Amino acid sequence: MKAKHQRLILAVVALAGVAGAGVLGASALRDEAAYFRTPQEIKAGKAVVGEPMRLGGMVAANSIKRQSDGLTIDFVATDGKASIPVQFTGIVPDLFAENAGMVADGRMRADGVFVADKILAKHDEKYMPPQMEGMDKAVAKAAAKT
Amino acid sequence: MHAYANPTRFLAIAKPLTPWLLGVGLLLVLGGAWAGLTLVPGEAKQGETARILYIHVPSAWLGMGGWTSLAIAGLVQLVWRHPLSGIAARAIAVPGMLFTALCLATGSIWGKPTWGTWWEWDGRMTSMLVLLFLYAGFIALTHGDANGAGGQRQGGSLSRGAAIYALVGAINIPIINRSVVWWNSLHQGPSITLGGSSIANELLWPLGLTLLGFSLLFGAIVLMRMRRIIADNRVAARLRRLADDEGHCA
Numbered sequence: 001m002k003a004k005h006q007r008l009i010l011a012v013v014a015l016a017g018v019a020g021a022g023v024l025g026a027s028a029l030r031d032e033a034a035y036f037r038t039p040q041e042i043k044a045g046k047a048v049v050g051e052p053m054r055l056g057g058m059v060a061a062n063s064i065k066r067q068s069d070g071l072t073i074d075f076v077a078t079d080g081k082a083s084i085p086v087q088f089t090g091i092v093p094d095l096f097a098e099n100a101g102m103v104a105d106g107r108m109r110a111d112g113v114f115v116a117d118k119i120l121a122k123h124d125e126k127y128m129p130p131q132m133e134g135m136d137k138a139v140a141k142a143a144a145k146t
Numbered sequence: 147m148h149a150y151a152n153p154t155r156f157l158a159i160a161k162p163l164t165p166w167l168l169g170v171g172l173l174l175v176l177g178g179a180w181a182g183l184t185l186v187p188g189e190a191k192q193g194e195t196a197r198i199l200y201i202h203v204p205s206a207w208l209g210m211g212g213w214t215s216l217a218i219a220g221l222v223q224l225v226w227r228h229p230l231s232g233i234a235a236r237a238i239a240v241p242g243m244l245f246t247a248l249c250l251a252t253g254s255i256w257g258k259p260t261w262g263t264w265w266e267w268d269g270r271m272t273s274m275l276v277l278l279f280l281y282a283g284f285i286a287l288t289h290g291d292a293n294g295a296g297g298q299r300q301g302g303s304l305s306r307g308a309a310i311y312a313l314v315g316a317i318n319i320p321i322i323n324r325s326v327v328w329w330n331s332l333h334q335g336p337s338i339t340l341g342g343s344s345i346a347n348e349l350l351w352p353l354g355l356t357l358l359g360f361s362l363l364f365g366a367i368v369l370m371r372m373r374r375i376i377a378d379n380r381v382a383a384r385l386r387r388l389a390d391d392e393g394h395c396a
Binding site: 056 | 188190192196199221224225259260261263266268310313320321324329330334335336337346348
C-alpha cells in the first residue's frame, strides 16, 4: 500500500471518529443546549417552581389581556399540545403579537402561571411581502408551532 | 521543482480570472443590494429591517462555506501533499473570518429590533461565534509558519497540526446548520431548504444576486491572496538561493 493511501485511510477513520464524537456530543446536549422549554415539556414536569428558565411558544389567539396599570400583560403561551398562562410587566418587542412566536425569561409560580422578567419575539422562517400577510396568519394558525 | 510546477499552472489561470470575478461579483452585489433596498417591499411583520438578509445570508453562507473549503484543503494537504492546497487554506482563512464576523454583526443588528435583544446564547448564535474563534485560531496557527522564523515549511503548505485543526473544526459546520433543528432556538429555522423556500419570491430574488455576487468576490479575494502567498514564497526561495550561493563563493 502506498503511503498516500495509508494517509487517506487514516484521515477518513479519524474524521469518522471525530464526526461520531460530535454527533454523540450534540445528542447528549439535546436537552441542555435547548434555548427554551416548550409548554408541553413544562407540563410534563420539566420545570421546578421558582427556578429560572425560558419558556417558548406561540402567543394564543385572543389571549393578550392588559391589566389596569397599563404595563402588566397576561397571555397564554401554547405549542398546540399544551398551554401555559404567562404574566409580564414591561415593554414587549414590536413583533410580539398573538399567533406569533415568543420566548420568555422567568420562572414558574406555584399556581402554574409563568412570571416573565423579559420577553423576546421570535420570528419564523417565513418572509412575506405586506399584501400576503393575511395568508401568513392563516398558515401560522394551522401550524401553531414554533 | 515539483512544488513549483503546479503553482505556475495555477497562476496562468488565476491571473486573468481574478478581475472577472472581482468585476462581476461587485456588479451583482451592488445590483442585489440596490434591488433589496429599493425595489422589493418591506417584509410584512418586520418591515424594513428584513432587508438585512441580503447581506446576512450570503455572509453566513461564505463563513460556513469558507471553513468547508478550508477543511477540504487541509485534507488534500494531509493526504496528497498537494502544494496548492495549503496555500488555498491559508488564503481562505481571512475572508472566511471576515464574512463570519459580518454574519454575526448583521444578525445582531437585526436581532435588536426583531427579537428585542442584541445577543442571546442560543444554539445558532453560539455555534457561529465558535466558528469565528476557530478561524482566529487557524490564522494564529498558520501565521508565520510558511517561511518565517525557523523556516519549518516551504512553499506555503500547512503544518500537519494546522491541517488536522482544519479537519476537526469542520465538525462545527453541520452543528451550525442543524442547530435550529436539533435544539429549539431563538433563531428561526431554515427558510431555504431542498424542499423550497419559505421566503416569498418577491423578496427572494435579490438574495440570489447578492449570494452569487459575494461568492464571486470571495473567490476573487482568495485568488488574490493565493497569488500573494505564492509570490512571497518565490521571493523567500530566491533569497535563500542567493544566500547559499554567497556562502559557496566565500
